[in-house]
Every structure is written in structure tokens, then in C-alpha cells.
Amino acid sequence: MPEIRKHYFLDEYCIIAAERRKRPSDFRTAKPPAMDEKSCPFCPGNEDMTPPSAVVYTDLGVPVDGPAKIRNWKIRVFPNLFAAMVPSPTPSTTEWVALPGHGHHEVIVDSPRHNDAPADFSQEHMELLLKAYQDRYAYYSGLEGVKYVSIFKNWGKEAGASLSHTHSQLVSLPITPPQIKRELEAVSSAAFCPFCNIAERERASRRLVAQNEGWILIAPFYSQVPYETWILPRRHMSNLAGMDNEDRRDLATILCHALRCIRSLLNDPPYNYMIYQLPSDYHLNIRIQPAVSKIAGFERGTGIHINSVPPEQAAAELRPT
Ligand SMILES: [Zn+2]
Numbered sequence: 001m002p003e004i005r006k007h008y009f010l011d012e013y014c015i016i017a018a019e020r021r022k023r024p025s026d027f028r029t030a031k032p033p034a035m036d037e038k039s040c041p042f043c044p045g046n047e048d049m050t051p052p053s054a055v056v057y058t059d060l061g062v063p064v065d066g067p068a069k070i071r072n073w074k075i076r077v078f079p080n081l082f083a084a085m086v087p088s089p090t091p092s093t094t095e096w097v098a099l100p101g102h103g104h105h106e107v108i109v110d111s112p113r114h115n116d117a118p119a120d121f122s123q124e125h126m127e128l129l130l131k132a133y134q135d136r137y138a139y140y141s142g143l144e145g146v147k148y149v150s151i152f153k154n155w156g157k158e159a160g161a162s163l164s165h166t167h168s169q170l171v172s173l174p175i176t177p178p179q180i181k182r183e184l185e186a187v188s189s190a191a192f193c194p195f196c197n198i199a200e201r202e203r204a205s206r207r208l209v210a211q212n213e214g215w216i217l218i219a220p221f222y223s224q225v226p227y228e229t230w231i232l233p234r235r236h237m238s239n240l241a242g243m244d245n246e247d248r249r250d251l252a253t254i255l256c257h258a259l260r261c262i263r264s265l266l267n268d269p270p271y272n273y274m275i276y277q278l279p280s281d282y283h284l285n286i287r288i289q290p291a292v293s294k295i296a297g298f299e300r301g302t303g304i305h306i307n308s309v310p311p312e313q314a315a316a317e318l319r320p321t
């Protein structure tokens with residue numbers, strides 16, 4: 001029977017409808033044609049097709065572009081040419097409530113290799129990418145006027161990636177998104193952090209996919225889409241900046257593991273991962289959502305998702321045998 005599931009601690013719902021269940025192979029999608037490396041603006045050698053870097057990660061440290069653009073990078077960060085937010089927006093309309101789109105929008109090119117997949121990143125490279133996320137989060141969250149910093153990845157065309165070369169994005173906002181604000185209120189007003197409770201209870205549940213010293217990977221009870229997974233630190237920390245070297249190493253391990261499990265079960269599906277974090281009074285979490293189901297009229301009309309794969313089943317299929 002379909003079941004309406006309440007969010008762990010918010011007044012939000014999703015519908016688990018196993019009757020609509022499909023096999024993992026039914027979620028497989030066609031691959032978009034890959035772009036030629038010569039015309040890819042994210043490839044080494046084509047740096048002139050993008051704005052100067054904000055920072056680059058190289059073997060020699062974290063330099064910034066001077067008059068000449070740095071070529072021998074491992075991760076390259078620069079402003080998005082098609083920015084959703086800009087540092088100096090023009091005044092907004094006075095109709096209803098409108099705020100200037102003050103903020104920042106960066107592209108983080110995850111790898112110099114055009115055909116690299118995040119699931120194939122080495123442990124060392126994933127740690128470097130997490131370091132870049134950590135650094136950029138710390139930088140933007142400290143800026144005047146920035147209320148929220150969203151870091152996310154779109155992998156695959158159906159998940160919103162406009163270029164196939166692997167990259168992440170960072171958008172800073174002058175507002176806190178309402179959903180995050182409700183979570184923040186719930187965490188900061190509770191006697192015991194609800195995410196700490198999730199991390200503790202799900203360790204022994206049917207929804208556990210993997211865990212290591214610092215982190216837990218689960219198919220959450222409140223799963224909006226098929227094969228959704230969350231990564232939570234077992235220790236209470238509000239954001240990536242709270243990670244030490246061991247935390248970063250363990251997160252790299254479990255994130256690579258999650259991406260590999262999803263890729264092998266669903267044949268390299270498009271997906272999004274989103275890092276939920278705040279400067280304080282919050283519990284960092286990373287949500288990975290394969291983009292294998294359509295958001296249609298019911299979801300748009302109600303804000304409630306119908307998920308055809310129970311998370312208990314998703315976890316069982318994602319766990320390596
Ligand atoms: Zn490329």
C-alpha cells in the first residue's frame with residue numbers, strides 16, 4: 001500500500017508507492033553525446049574560454065590567475081559566465097517583494113581530464129575536491145551579505161549539467177532557503193540534534209548502505225526520489241569547514257563509494273548531489289538524488305514527491321554483496 005511518510009522532523013511529506021516500482025534497469029537513461037575536448041571550455045588548454053580563475057589547485061599549492069592563466073591545475077575554480085547570482089546586481093523591481101540577486105556563482109572544474117567520472121576519482125583526488133569545497137565554503141560564508149552557500153553537482157544532462165566535463169557549482173545567496181531555515185530552527189531548538197539522532201539510529205537500520213569511522217551513508221526514511229542517499233557525519237558538525245584531515249579522508253571514501261554503488265546499480269545514471277550546511281547550529285549533510293524520475297504535475301502542485309522505490313529496498317540493492 002502506498003504510504004505517506006513524514007520528514008524526520010519537518011512538516012513535509014513524500015509518498016512511497018512501491019506498487020509503481022520498477023527494476024533498476026528501468027531507470028537507465030541514454031547517454032548524451034560527449035563534447036569534443038578541443039571545444040570544451042573546462043579542458044586544460046582552453047582556459048581562455050572562461051573568466052580568470054578565482055583559485056586553482058595544483059601540485060604546488062593554491063595560486064590565483066595572474067595576467068597569464070595557470071594551466072597545470074588539478075581543480076580550477078572561476079566565476080560562472082551565466083551566473084544565477086552576481087556581486088553587484090542592478091536594482092530590482094518594487095512590485096511585491098523582490099530582492100537584488102546579490103551573490104556569487106562559481107564553477108569548480110573537478111578534474112582536468114575531460115572524460116573523468118566522479119565515481120572514478122582516486123581517494124586522493126576526491127580529498128582535494130573536498131578541500132576545494134571546504135575552502136570555498138569558508139570564503140563565501142564569511143562574506144558580508146551572504147546568508148547561504150549552496151554547493152552542488154549536476155552529473156549528466158538530465159540532471160542539469162550543460163557540459164559533460166565533470167564540474168561542481170557554488171552559488172551564494174542573500175537569503176536562507178526556507179527549507180534550510182526550517183531545518184535550522186528544528187536543529188537549534190531541539191534538546192538533541194535530530195540529525196545526530198538520524199545518524200545514530202540509522203546505523204542499525206535496514207536503510208544503512210555503508211559507514212566508516214566518521215560518516216554514515218543511508219537511503220533515508222524520507223526519500224523523495226528512487227535510490228536517494230544521504231551522507232551524514234556521525235559527529236555533530238555544521239559545515240565542511242569543521243572537518244579535520246581524518247574527516248575529509250573518510251568523507252572522500254564514503255562519497256566515492258556512494259557514487260560507485262549508484263553507478264553500478266543504475267548504469268551510470270544522471271544525478272545531483274547537494275551539500276546542506278550552515279555556519280552554525282546545524283548538522284552537515286550531503287544528499288545524492290539520481291535524476292531517474294520525472295517531477296510532474298502532482299509534485300509541482302503539492303510539493304510532495306511520489307517515490308516508487310522504498311528506501312529499505314534501495315539500501316539493500318545499493319549495498320555491495
Ligand atoms: Zn573538457
Ligand SMILES: [Zn+2]
Nearest residue numbers: 193196236283
Ligand atoms: Zn547533529
